[in-house]
Amino acid sequence: MTDLHYLTATEMARLLHAREISAVELLQAHLDRIEQVNPRVNAIVTLDAEHAMDIARALDSVTPAGPLHGLPIAHKDLVDTAGIRTTYGSPAFADNVPERDDLIVQRLKAAGAITIGKTNTPEYGTGSHTVNEVFGATRNPYDLSRSAGGSSGGAAAALASGMIPLADGSDMGGSLRNPASFCNVVGLRPTPGRVPSISDKAAWYTLAVPGPMARTVDDLMLMLQAVSGFHPGSPYAITEPFAPEPREGVEHLRVAWSPDLGGLPVDPRTAAVTATAPQVFEELGARVEQVDLDLSGAEDAFRIYRAWYYALAFPDLEILGPNTRWNAERGREVSGADLARAEQLRTAVYQRMNAFWDRYDVLLAPVSQVPPFPVDEPYVREINGVAMPDYLAWMRSAYWISVLHAPAASVPAGFTGEGLPVGVQIVGRPFADARVLRAARAFEQATGYGYRRPAL
Known part of the structure; x- marks a missing residue:
């Protein structure tokens, strides 16, 4: 079987459960792919191949059970x-090895998923360009x-280049949607609480979600069903596990289209x-x-809440890089009156x-207001x-949506004339994750953009 690493995760799971392939065989195909392309892409920054192979052998000795049985996965380095x-x-944490x-x-x-390593992220997930002092930039x-x-x-x-079939991400201001758009893959910022997380500092903070x-x-839905569901460690965890909508297609669905989310500048290549x-x-x-969207207030609400969170999460400025330090310093300037205003704006x-x-x-x-920008630029300084x-x-098109407490998917929408991927954002009302994914699936299958692979 050729290009085993580029099968869908759903097909991999079917083959594993039918014992037409082994977990060892599948893992080795991905390890070979990582060896082939990761030195150029720099997506997987820590590899635990030996331990992963031990787990694969153990899984091959038992009857396949879990929905992700034998599927390799790498976790975000946060x-x-x-x-x-x-x-x-x-x-500051270059040699950190957690116990849990x-x-x-x-x-x-x-x-049943097999952890093979960690994927790159900017320092503390700060920013929509993946580069840090420990591992450098992901390309x-x-x-x-x-x-x-x-x-x-x-x-x-890593997903786009066939190194892994599934990955976890996180999203405060677009940190999951933006890279999905840039790399021609799919990602879901779920309704807060759909995929619960546990925090010992800000348990009620809903802007950041896994x-x-x-x-x-x-x-995406296969993975979502495995990670969703109630957990008492999260005070706003949604009780029921995720289930797809039984109905398929989008016939008669009421779709609003906003080319600029209410007046944001958008690069002509992305807009096209x-x-x-x-x-x-x-x-x-x-x-x-087509609608004239009114998200006024989302800008200040997001920035105030984000700054407050950074001040809470990062009290020691001395160990922080410039982006994280800038956020934490802004957080120290936030007053009680600022938080009250942010709450009023977000409520409105x-x-x-x-x-x-x-x-x-x-x-x-x-999803993003620009297509992928040069890797040696720290961020986008100008749009149109x-x-x-x-x-x-430059990420307002993503972080204004974060304020809405709503599910939002990034789905491949095509390519610029230079061959750069562009995604479209599909947003639904809070808790309507299944509706969003139903629309995303219909769009994906109608267009097929997500099946175009990079020429590595």
């Missing part, structure tokens, strides 16, 4: 993995001179690709309407969108002649 180096992208697995790792292992598999996005850039690049990443929507998405939905039988946005969701089932919009005031501003 996620604690027992016995495997976890650096958080920081020189984070909850998402526990659930993936319980479902885009479709153009090695370009960024893979961030902060789950290592995960997205989520699944994959090459197809079916694979994402503008094709509404017609796809119309041809599939959906009712599409939520209630406006609550009325919006009575009229529409999903919202289409760009509009200067970006800081390294956060």
Whole structure:
């Protein structure tokens, strides 16, 4: 069987459960692929091949049970993995080896997945470009001179280049959606609480969520079912596990289309690709309407809450790199009055969108305002002649959506003339994760963009 590493995770799982392939065989195919392409892409930064092979042999000696039985997976280097180096992208933790697995790792292992290592991330996941002082930059598999996005850039690049079939990511301001868009894979920022996480510092903080990443929507749903469900360590965990909608297709679905999320500058190359998405939905039988979206207040609400969180999470400025330190310093400036204003602004946005969701089932919009940018640039400084005031501003199209407490998927939408991937963002009302993924699956299958592989 050729290109075993590029089968879908769903097909891999079927073959494993039917014993048509072994976990050892599948793992070796991925280890070979990692050896072949990772030196150029730099997506997987810690590899635990020997231990992973031991687990694969053990799984081959038992009857396949869990839904992810024998599937290799690598975890974002922000996620604690027992016995495997976890650096958080920081020189201060370059040799850190946790004693326990984070909850998402526990659930993936319980479902039968095999941990093979860690994927690259910027320091503490700060920023939408994956580069740090410990491991350097992750490169885009479709153009090695370009960024893979961030902060789950290592995960997205590893998926796109066939090093792993599934990956976990996390998303505060687009850290999961942006790299999925840049690398032509799929990612879901779920409704907060859909994939619970446990925090000993900010248990009620809902802007940052863990989520699944994959090459197809079916694979995404396979993983989501394994990691969702209630856990008492999260005060807002959703009780029931994720289940896909029984209905397929998008016929009669009410689709809102916003090319700029209410006036944001969008690179013409990105705009040209994402503008094709509404017609796809119309041809599939959906009712599409272009809307003037009002997300006023999302900017300040996001920045205040983000800054407050960084001040809480990173009290020691001396060990921080410039991006993380800048966020923590802004957090120290946040007052009680600022937090009150942020809560008022976020509440107002939520209630406006609550009325919006009575009229529409999903919202289409760009994931990122630009296509993948040069890997040696720290961030995007200008879009369509509009200067970006800081390294956060170019990701407004993603982080304004983060404020909504809503599920949002990034799905491949096509390529620029240079061959750079562009994703479209499909957003739904809070808790409507299954509706979002139903729409994403219909779009994916109608277009097939996600099946185009990089020429590595």
